[in-house]
Amino acid sequence: xxxxxYNGRVLAMDEDMEVQKGEVWxxxxxxxxxxxxxxxxxxxxPAWDREVDVEENLIMPGFANAHTHSAMTFLRSYADDLPxxxxxxxxxxxxxxxxxxxxxYDLSKLAILEYLTSGITCNFDMYFQPEMIARASVDxxxxxxxxxxxxxxxxxxEAMEQEYVKYNDYHELIRYxxxxxxxxxxxxxxxxxxxxxxxxxxxPVFTHxxxxxxxxxxxxxxxxxxxxxxxxxxxxxxxxxxxxHCVYMTDEDIRIFRERGMTAVTNPGSNTKLASxxxxxxxxxHAGVGLAIGTDGxxxxxxxxxxxxxxLVTGLAKLKEENAAAVPAQEVLKMAVCGGAKAMGLAxxxxxxxxxxxxxxxxxxxxxxxxxxxxxxxxxxxSGSKQNVKLTMVNGRVLYxxxxxxxxxxxxxxxQKANEVIRRMTGRTDER
Numbered sequence: 001x002x003x004x005x006y007n008g009r010v011l012a013m014d015e016d017m018e019v020q021k022g023e024v025w026x027x028x029x030x031x032x033x034x035x036x037x038x039x040x041x042x043x044x045x046p047a048w049d050r051e052v053d054v055e056e057n058l059i060m061p062g063f064a065n066a067h068t069h070s071a072m073t074f075l076r077s078y079a080d081d082l083p084x085x086x087x088x089x090x091x092x093x094x095x096x097x098x099x100x101x102x103x104x105y106d107l108s109k110l111a112i113l114e115y116l117t118s119g120i121t122c123n124f125d126m127y128f129q130p131e132m133i134a135r136a137s138v139d140x141x142x143x144x145x146x147x148x149x150x151x152x153x154x155x156x157x158e159a160m161e162q163e164y165v166k167y168n169d170y171h172e173l174i175r176y177x178x179x180x181x182x183x184x185x186x187x188x189x190x191x192x193x194x195x196x197x198x199x200x201x202x203x204p205v206f207t208h209x210x211x212x213x214x215x216x217x218x219x220x221x222x223x224x225x226x227x228x229x230x231x232x233x234x235x236x237x238x239x240x241x242x243x244x245h246c247v248y249m250t251d252e253d254i255r256i257f258r259e260r261g262m263t264a265v266t267n268p269g270s271n272t273k274l275a276s277x278x279x280x281x282x283x284x285x286h287a288g289v290g291l292a293i294g295t296d297g298x299x300x301x302x303x304x305x306x307x308x309x310x311x312l313v314t315g316l317a318k319l320k321e322e323n324a325a326a327v328p329a330q331e332v333l334k335m336a337v338c339g340g341a342k343a344m345g346l347a348x349x350x351x352x353x354x355x356x357x358x359x360x361x362x363x364x365x366x367x368x369x370x371x372x373x374x375x376x377x378x379x380x381x382x383s384g385s386k387q388n389v390k391l392t393m394v395n396g397r398v399l400y401x402x403x404x405x406x407x408x409x410x411x412x413x414x415x416q417k418a419n420e421v422i423r424r425m426t427g428r429t430d431e432r
Contacts, residue, residue, distance in 0.1 A: 008054030062121025064340025067294025209243025270296035
């Protein structure tokens, strides 16, 4: 479709981060014009299928959720109030073993609905059975970058290579990166195999990294090095990549991330709920490390809400440093939009500009939490909410607008299937 959004405020997420009055034109799945309406006179617009009066609300790129496990929606508010290792071993792993492919398909759709309500237009999804994740995303019209969760118990190097080749030539909405679950679940033999694949394809590698103090201490005990240093010593980050969580980072770890061009993806909601700790965000900003934000999975967070994550990024940093000036709103918004898109390798996302993909959102500024409009960027980070998301467009298609979904399946059907999954696994017949 060809859609004209006019009479809006535009935050293109370019270098100056200024909000300007203007409009955005979408032709097919691409943006063909961004700017003031009076400057568009000689642009020869296409025949419009729809013209949307934005009513002086905000048009901006969608948020990029740079770390999640979408299909874990079935464990939302079921496996809670436990530290990470006990949570994984006693709650998560036993129930995950009961998942079917169709379960993962349906549960991923549930997560996509929530992403859309939060203005998230792409996600970096680490989970098993990638075919079902890809199908769910394509069927909904959502953009997903998948990353392997290879470890000692699931998948194999051969399967990961096959998936890498297949899903990078699967559909315009799907991409795939090399990765593995974590140092503590993956043998050195497997890790060396991942490094060999990274070298073969000159590809980045992603993993959970330094999420807890215990993880770092045990890795140091095994190898005499932190997870970052150990993995780098095996050649895993020769072509970049990144780490999820990155809470317990040493100065050497931060240096490695900077020199390798890696992204540290912070997950403050999950890290708070699991009492994992607070990442050194200011130190990484000052060191020039690439940063992005992820929600983590809906079992450990429990919501998929980029607004809450943005506030926690800056709020926790201020508490950690006892400095109210730490990690300003502008830096956080860059992490949530541009940083995530860069981490995923989505060069055509993360800003509004001619030729870029039409992944955008409209934010309702005419609600009490966004008034007065003193500073739009600060309002988004400090007082913004899911309630402000009026419209979410992915790849030129409106998938969510004014509380309604346009993903090819009725929400009630998706909710029903998610409830059936957890009841089947637990034998529960009641709602709690």
